[in-house]
Amino acid sequence: MMNENMLNLEGEKYLVTGASSGIGQATAILISKLGGKVILNGRSGERLNQTYSKMEGEGHHVMPFDLTNQEGIKTYIDSCLKIDDQRLDGVVFAAGIGGGSVLRAENLENLQHIIEANFLPYFSILKACSSRRVLNDGGSIVAISSRAAKNPDKAQLSYASSKAALDTASEVAALEFAKRRVRVNTVRPEMVDTPMGAAFFESVSPEQQKEFYPLDPLTAEDVANTIAFLLSDMSSKITGQHICLSAGNDGRPIDFLI
Amino acid sequence: MNIQEKLSLIEEALDTEENTLTPETVLEDVDSWDSIAALSLIAMMDDNFGKTLSGSEIKALVTVGDILAHME
Numbered sequence: 590m591m592n593e594n595m596l597n598l599e600g601e602k603y604l605v606t607g608a609s610s611g612i613g614q615a616t617a618i619l620i621s622k623l624g625g626k627v628i629l630n631g632r633s634g635e636r637l638n639q640t641y642s643k644m645e646g647e648g649h650h651v652m653p654f655d656l657t658n659q660e661g662i663k664t665y666i667d668s669c670l671k672i673d674d675q676r677l678d679g680v681v682f683a684a685g686i687g688g689g690s691v692l693r694a695e696n697l698e699n700l701q702h703i704i705e706a707n708f709l710p711y712f713s714i715l716k717a718c719s720s721r722r723v724l725n726d727g728g729s730i731v732a733i734s735s736r737a738a739k740n741p742d743k744a745q746l747s748y749a750s751s752k753a754a755l756d757t758a759s760e761v762a763a764l765e766f767a768k769r770r771v772r773v774n775t776v777r778p779e780m781v782d783t784p785m786g787a788a789f790f791e792s793v794s795p796e797q798q799k800e801f802y803p804l805d806p807l808t809a810e811d812v813a814n815t816i817a818f819l820l821s822d823m824s825s826k827i828t829g830q831h832i833c834l835s836a837g838n839d840g841r842p843i844d845f846l847i
Numbered sequence: 848m849n850i851q852e853k854l855s856l857i858e859e860a861l862d863t864e865e866n867t868l869t870p871e872t873v874l875e876d877v878d879s880w881d882s883i884a885a886l887s888l889i890a891m892m893d894d895n896f897g898k899t900l901s902g903s904e905i906k907a908l909v910t911v912g913d914i915l916a917h918m919e
Contacts, residue, residue, distance in 0.1 A: 720862050721879075765883055 595823045598625035601678040602648075603820065604669055605629060606656060606710070609636035611783035612733055613683030614643075615809035616816050620681075621645045623817060628652050628669045628677075630684070648673065656684055656710035666717045677724045679820045682711050682732040682755070687785050689747040700747040707751035708758075715762045718771070726769040729820045732759055733812070734775035734831055742842050752777075756831050763829030772828035774819050779836045780843065781807045789843065803837035811836075848895075853918050856895060857911060860887040870912035892917060 603620055607613030609631035617627045617640050626648035629637045634653040641651050650672050654665045670676055685707045689695060711732060718724040734752045741749035756775050763773040779802065780789045790798070790806065798806060815832055818824050850870075858868050861877060861884045874880045885905050892898045896918055908914055 720859070722862075722864070768881065768883075 596623055596817060596821045598623040598817070598821060600624070600626075601820075602626045602673070602675050603628070603679045603681060604666070604677055604714075605681045605683060606714075607631060607682075607684035607733075608640050609633060610640075611683070611785055612778075612781065612809045612812045612816075613681065614640045615813035616681050616683060617649075618643050618645075619810070619813040619817050620820070621649060623821075625678075625820075626673075626675075628672070630654055630656070656713075657705050659709060659713055662710060662713040663717055666714070666723060670723065676722065677718070677728060679729040679731070680714060680718060680724070681816055681820070682714060682730070684710060685733060685751075685785075687748055689744055691744045692746060695744075695746060700750075703747040703751050704754070707748070708754045711755055711758060715758060715773075718762075719765065721769060724771060726771065728769075728771045729824075730759070730762070730771070730773045731816050731819045732756075732773075732775045733816075734777045736777055736779045736833070736835075736838075738775075738777055738831070739833070740840055740842070759831075760829045767828060772819075772824070774824075774827060774829070775831045776812060776815050776819070776834060777831050778807050778812050778834040779838050781809060781812060783809050801836075801838055801841070801843070805836065807834055807836050848918075850915070853915055854911070856891055856918075857888070857914055860884060860891040862887075868911045870910065870915055872911040874908055874910060874913075888914065 598620055603625050605613055605617045605627050608617045608629040617629055620627050621644035624646060629640055629651050631637045631653060632655045634651055637651045637653055641649060652669055656662060686703060688703060689699060718730060732755045734755050737745050737749035738752040738756050759773045759775050766773060780786045782790055812834060815834060854868050858865060862879045863877060889900050892900050898917060900917065
């Protein structure tokens with residue numbers, strides 16, 4: 590069936606965290622256009638409703654919850670299953686924050702804050718997905734990592750470490766879940782033109798931008814496209830991998846801001 | 848803890864559907880009975896019954912009833 594559209598996510602149910610803005614929002618919208626049903630996670634119901642209003646199809650649910658509330662995650666995921674009495678077919682972990690400074694100015698509190706937001710909830714979500722009562726066999730999990738996990742820059746100890754942790758955790762989960770044909774991958778985008786990447790794009794000239802990213806800077810939609818591929822059967826033999834979205838950057842540092 | 852509650856803990860450790868195991872169930876017939884399930888079982892026994900199952904005790908398990916016998 591060469592012509593079959595394998596990017597069809599019809600009838601599949603996905604939990605998308607960080608769905609209020611940026612990559613999470615773009616992914617939720619794209620999944621809905623491909624026929625999937627989305628549980629929208631974020632802290633603010635009001636902001637999630639804005640994402641919801643841009644989505645197509647039916648069967649989506651706005652389910653606000655602060656994922657830094659570690660103890661509550663299992664109960665939250667159970668409520669995501671109960672709302673339509675269906676298990677998940679995939680999870681997109683797009684919740685995350687930036688920030689951090691050079692070591693001389695960095696502090697333990699900030700490191701903890703970033704790890705608590707960017708990494709610890711992913712552990713609880715993977716743990717929940719270790720049961721087929723939560724995630725159906727054949728499901729797909731995608732976390733948003735970063736170029737920083739592979740090419741960290743100055744002032745990125747906290748952020749880059751949290752993203753590298755996501756990558757390594759995904760490799761372990763990929764091994765443990767393979768028997769169920771559950772796949773676990775991450776994407777490593779370069780700077781993305783989202784609220785989180787705004788400071789970078791405001792500080793470079795159009796000429797510099799072109800030098801960094803000959804293919805043009807990444808948009809949230811570019812990243813969402815790769816995520817949809819990783820959720821779909823088109824990537825059914827890809828697991829434990831980290832897909833670099835390079836936009837043509839040759840690995841050069843972006844630390845000139847410091 | 849009654850037998851139903853114990854079976855439920857085993858089902859969770861072995862990642863089977865609910866109410867699918869009985870004391871007579873042969874572990875070899877359970878698709879999800881593998882090394883990951885065995886490690887989950889060891890953790891469950893430790894958490895709930897304060898017992899540490901050894902490798903030879905795990906290897907000696909044949910039925911779900913054999914697991915139940917350790918849950919006291």
